Amino acid sequence: MGLSIEDVSVVYPAADRRPPVDALSRINLTIDDEEFVVALGASGCGKSTLLNLIAGFLSPTSGRLVLDGQAVTGPGADRAVVFQKHALLPWLNVLDNVAFGLQVQGIGKSERHKIANQYLGMLGLDGFQGAPVYTLSGGMQQRVGIARALTCDPRLLLMDEPLGALDALTREKAQELILNIWNDTHKSVFFITHSVEEALFMGTKLVVMSPRPGRVTHVFDLPFSRQFLDGAPARRVKASREFIEIREEVLEIIFADEEAAA
Numbered sequence: 001m002g003l004s005i006e007d008v009s010v011v012y013p014a015a016d017r018r019p020p021v022d023a024l025s026r027i028n029l030t031i032d033d034e035e036f037v038v039a040l041g042a043s044g045c046g047k048s049t050l051l052n053l054i055a056g057f058l059s060p061t062s063g064r065l066v067l068d069g070q071a072v073t074g075p076g077a078d079r080a081v082v083f084q085k086h087a088l089l090p091w092l093n094v095l096d097n098v099a100f101g102l103q104v105q106g107i108g109k110s111e112r113h114k115i116a117n118q119y120l121g122m123l124g125l126d127g128f129q130g131a132p133v134y135t136l137s138g139g140m141q142q143r144v145g146i147a148r149a150l151t152c153d154p155r156l157l158l159m160d161e162p163l164g165a166l167d168a169l170t171r172e173k174a175q176e177l178i179l180n181i182w183n184d185t186h187k188s189v190f191f192i193t194h195s196v197e198e199a200l201f202m203g204t205k206l207v208v209m210s211p212r213p214g215r216v217t218h219v220f221d222l223p224f225s226r227q228f229l230d231g232a233p234a235r236r237v238k239a240s241r242e243f244i245e246i247r248e249e250v251l252e253i254i255f256a257d258e259e260a261a262a
């Protein structure tokens, strides 16, 4: 089982004297159980459009998406999204932000707080339950957003450049945390990033996309997140010869795309 994206295209219709946009062209892709799929590519190549399709926020112009044998026709509790801007509710404290999705589902206060506390612990946020979210650092706010996405126990976790706003050190720590959570919870992940190093480190599968029209040009299977989870230090994984070779190969692909577009 898992998600299959079958010959999917998206055209945004013409508007305000702008022509229609071929945002995605004939995408075929699977996200298998427990796979960590990373999409990488220049701005405008359709990464967010693809995530919005998987989330069910958007329908394909042609083709279809099938999750565990069922056609995707809209959003559902089996998929949760973490955005770059964490979209927390400033009038609620950390605990109630994390419990918010459960509240929407009608789950009572003591039960939802119990579940929220479990994920706050997993994300290293114990002790911050009562804090107003705007008093937290960017990295901590992003962890609150991830905890909130996990509370509904989704099959598939969708992340659109979740670490893009963090400083370099916080970002590396957050990468490691996300990999550990993925390993512990056995979820499937679809993760978007601009960073080649982050993409290679995190993914079990890398999907390189190219713009105008947005399409998948290369797919790589990757071993690096498993090496980290098997105990290799992250920096050592990222400095290995195997990692550097594939990093240069991917950078060449992306630079060639940029030159073609210029």
Ligand SMILES: Nc1ncnc2c1ncn2[C@@H]1O[C@H](COP(=O)(O)OP(=O)(O)O)[C@@H](O)[C@H]1O
Pocket: 012, 013, 021, 022, 023, 041, 042, 043, 044, 045, 046, 047, 048, 049, 050, 214
């Ligand atoms: N709602 C929309 N209406 C019209 N065009 C859009 C809309 N959303 C995105 N686009 C266009 O579709 C293309 C893909 O966008 P997007 O999926 O956001 O790419 P990415 O996330 O890779 O930067 C871009 O050219 C973008 O301008």
Ligand SMILES: [Mg+2]
Pocket: 047, 048, 049
């Ligand atoms: Mg985007």
